[in-house]
Amino acid sequence: xxKGMSKICNNNGGGEMRKVITGNHAVSYGALLSxxxxxAAYPITPQTQxxxxxxxxxxxxxxxxxxxxxESEHSAMATCIGASAVGARAFTATSAQGLALMHELLxxxxxxxxxxxxxNVNRAMAPGWSIWTDQNDSLSQRDTGWMQIYCESNQEVLDxxxxxxxxxxxxxxxxxxxxxxxxxxxxxxxxxxxxxxxVDRYLPPFKPKFKLDPDDPHAxxxxxxxxxxxxxxxxxxxxxxRALEVAKKADREFYEIFGRSYGIIExxxxxxxxxxxxxSGTITSTARTVIDKLREKGKKVGLLKxxxxxxxxxxxxxxxxLKAKKVLxxxxxxxxxxxxxxxxxxxxxxxxEDKHLPIFGFIAGLGGRDxxxxxLEEMIEYVEVHNKPEExxxxxxxxx
Amino acid sequence: xxxxxxxxIYEIPEQENMRPGHLACPGCxxxxxxxxxxxxxxxxxxxxxxACCWSVIDGPFPYSSLxxxxxxxxxxxxxxxxxxxxxxxxxxxxxxxxxxxxxxxGGTFDIGIQALSxxxxxxxxxxxxxxxxxxxxxxxxxxxxxTPFGAWTTTTPVKHYKNRPKKxxxxxxxxxxxxxxxxxxxxFPNDLIRKMIKAKDIKGTKFIHIYxxxxxxxxxxxxxxxxxxxxxxxxxxFPLYEIEDGEKYxxxxxxxxxxxxxxxxxxxxxxRHLTEKEIEIIQKDxxxxxxxxxxxxxx
Numbered sequence: 001x002x003k004g005m006s007k008i009c010n011n012n013g014g015g016e017m018r019k020v021i022t023g024n025h026a027v028s029y030g031a032l033l034s035x036x037x038x039x040a041a042y043p044i045t046p047q048t049q050x051x052x053x054x055x056x057x058x059x060x061x062x063x064x065x066x067x068x069x070x071e072s073e074h075s076a077m078a079t080c081i082g083a084s085a086v087g088a089r090a091f092t093a094t095s096a097q098g099l100a101l102m103h104e105l106l107x108x109x110x111x112x113x114x115x116x117x118x119x120n121v122n123r124a125m126a127p128g129w130s131i132w133t134d135q136n137d138s139l140s141q142r143d144t145g146w147m148q149i150y151c152e153s154n155q156e157v158l159d160x161x162x163x164x165x166x167x168x169x170x171x172x173x174x175x176x177x178x179x180x181x182x183x184x185x186x187x188x189x190x191x192x193x194x195x196x197x198x199v200d201r202y203l204p205p206f207k208p209k210f211k212l213d214p215d216d217p218h219a220x221x222x223x224x225x226x227x228x229x230x231x232x233x234x235x236x237x238x239x240x241x242r243a244l245e246v247a248k249k250a251d252r253e254f255y256e257i258f259g260r261s262y263g264i265i266e267x268x269x270x271x272x273x274x275x276x277x278x279x280s281g282t283i284t285s286t287a288r289t290v291i292d293k294l295r296e297k298g299k300k301v302g303l304l305k306x307x308x309x310x311x312x313x314x315x316x317x318x319x320x321x322l323k324a325k326k327v328l329x330x331x332x333x334x335x336x337x338x339x340x341x342x343x344x345x346x347x348x349x350x351x352x353e354d355k356h357l358p359i360f361g362f363i364a365g366l367g368g369r370d371x372x373x374x375x376l377e378e379m380i381e382y383v384e385v386h387n388k389p390e391e392x393x394x395x396x397x398x399x400x
Numbered sequence: 401x402x403x404x405x406x407x408x409i410y411e412i413p414e415q416e417n418m419r420p421g422h423l424a425c426p427g428c429x430x431x432x433x434x435x436x437x438x439x440x441x442x443x444x445x446x447x448x449x450x451a452c453c454w455s456v457i458d459g460p461f462p463y464s465s466l467x468x469x470x471x472x473x474x475x476x477x478x479x480x481x482x483x484x485x486x487x488x489x490x491x492x493x494x495x496x497x498x499x500x501x502x503x504x505x506g507g508t509f510d511i512g513i514q515a516l517s518x519x520x521x522x523x524x525x526x527x528x529x530x531x532x533x534x535x536x537x538x539x540x541x542x543x544x545x546x547t548p549f550g551a552w553t554t555t556t557p558v559k560h561y562k563n564r565p566k567k568x569x570x571x572x573x574x575x576x577x578x579x580x581x582x583x584x585x586x587x588f589p590n591d592l593i594r595k596m597i598k599a600k601d602i603k604g605t606k607f608i609h610i611y612x613x614x615x616x617x618x619x620x621x622x623x624x625x626x627x628x629x630x631x632x633x634x635x636x637x638f639p640l641y642e643i644e645d646g647e648k649y650x651x652x653x654x655x656x657x658x659x660x661x662x663x664x665x666x667x668x669x670x671x672r673h674l675t676e677k678e679i680e681i682i683q684k685d686x687x688x689x690x691x692x693x694x695x696x697x698x699x
Contacts, residue, residue: 087492
């Protein structure tokens with residue numbers, strides 16, 4: 001870690017620096033370059049390295065932020081909210097049980113319109129104890145009013161922190177960026193770390209329209225009767241809708257400065273594809289290799305990566321999928337009693353279309369179980385020979 | 401309590417940072433407490449306010465009865481939200497602004513104690529005031545761990561009154577070895593103001609426990625609030641004292657003659673059901689803790 005810090009110190013002269021770092025440290029560098037002002041966090045595996053490196057950045061004076069070492073994730077989010085309410089750029093990171101403990105305050109952050117950025121390392125929920133990846137922790141927070149971005153690589157992780165503040169502070173909605181436990185969090189990849197000058201050009205200081213200010217005193221979050229409450233929530237939804245365009249623009253402008261772009265979704269080899277596989281997180285990388293292989297064999301298959309899950313890019317998703325004949329959705333998560341959560345979203349987006357599109361909902365990889373290229377190929381083979389799914393949930397890899 | 405009483409009155413700052421038109425019940429000790437506290441702290445103050453009577457008293461959106469910015473926070477987050485406000489202000493170079501966490505006994509003794517303990521252990525530079533009306537009054541008088549032995553509440557009916565003592569929050573806070581812990585009440589405004597002014601100038605976590613009668617919940621007369629606030633000190637049920645750095649105890653009011661607790665209890669309907677025997681138990685308990693406190697204060 002210390003080596004990393006000396007390098008970042010030397011990076012002030014401008015120009016990109018290339019480093020081999022874990023997904024966790026990619027988050028820390030993203031927060032550093034975003035010049036976060038208040039950090040409040042509590043340790044939880046596999047997130048802990050993010051805040052460890054950030055505490056070192058703060059201790060060394062590389063990052064001029066106040067790091068509040070709270071006694072729980074609940075207090076972490078409350079502290080971020082308090083800091084954001086006085087106009088400071090606030091950051092936290094967590095996983096699984098920690099995110100669940102924050103739940104009440106995730107509503108508070110979104111309802112109060114505080115553009116906090118949170119990095120969540122996807123980890124399966126207990127019991128039994130698991131530290132391995134799946135998406136049930138973040139997807140359980142789907143309806144809290146937070147934006148959600150699912151990342152595929154460590155580069156995307158770092159870039160999404162910076163983009164995250166840019167998007168969040170434009171629409172006054174907090175943003176959660178999400179990375180898979182271990183597959184990204186503890187795996188080192190080559191990452192281009194942009195220069196501070198470039199990031200400063202992209203991300204201006206946070207200057208909120210409203211803040212707690214003794215020179216202009218107001219009460220925030222007071223009792224809202226039935227005459228006012230609904231409008232406040234309507235406005236949150238309207239800004240969520242607006243956030244789709246804001247995120248696209250933020251991504252385009254990011255490309256102009258840094259030469260990298262992700263989109264809010266990413267269609268991969270979807271031209272003339274008859275079957276499109278829908279993924280999120282690191283399963284996407286595995287799926288790319290499978291699609292490449294099958295394309296070489298002449299199969300008309302494509303891939304759609306969902307990067308932004310909230311707000312859901314309904315129209316963009318529809319435009320891609322309606323060109324296919326069949327859709328296959330892979331969920332590393334489950335809403336008990338119905339099935340995969342991405343599957344439900346994709347189905348609802350396509351329901352009112354004239355074209356009837358068979359959609360296959362697979363669940364795989366819960367609790368960090370490997371989702372191999374072979375499993376993905378078998379899913380495509382299943383879809384090829386079936387006109388519709390034989391079961392509402394197509395489980396793959398269950399040993400029972 | 402030495403010196404001329406007339407002079408003392410004028411030591412209370414004139415500036416009002418609380419407006420009329422708030423929604424407190426008649427005789428509310430918590431409303432009076434806020435008025436005094438903001439007189440002492442001044443208008444360069446930001447308040448974090450969890451769910452409690454005051455989240456109603458201040459007024460519904462878009463109104464506020466305070467002349468300082470106020471942040472309504474989640475029930476258990478008075479201290480952690482205040483810590484965030486403090487961190488944000490400090491990073492912006494606004495160290496001169498006071499951060500006041502203002503919570504009831506439920507938000508302090510019960511649901512908020514974890515965040516409070518965390519903030520105190522880190523010695524966050526905030527002033528935490530617990531205005532204690534000894535039950536969940538905002539939701540309709542349910543028992544809290546601040547409810548005293550023997551009291552009726554809607555969840556401790558007369559047949560099953562609270563049979564455990566009030567949690568000693570002051571000892572808990574002193575055990576964190578924060579620079580300043582103090583008790584005070586609206587019946588002793590000079591003491592209250594002095595302690596708030598003292599707290600203002602200390603860096604680190606300050607915890608002020610304000611005894612604040614609730615006529616609605618205690619079934620007492622609204623015009624008895626001050627009388628009860630004085631009696632609670634004169635009977636040593638709630639002595640006025642302060643603790644510096646977790647060690648240095650100072651008694652701030654020594655009753656000339658310690659009055660019997662029955663005088664205090666009989667003014668409140670919530671204790672009406674108590675038998676002589678039960679009152680005797682309370683008296684013994686008060687005497688025991690009073691003696692211990694005097695020892696700590698070297699009296």
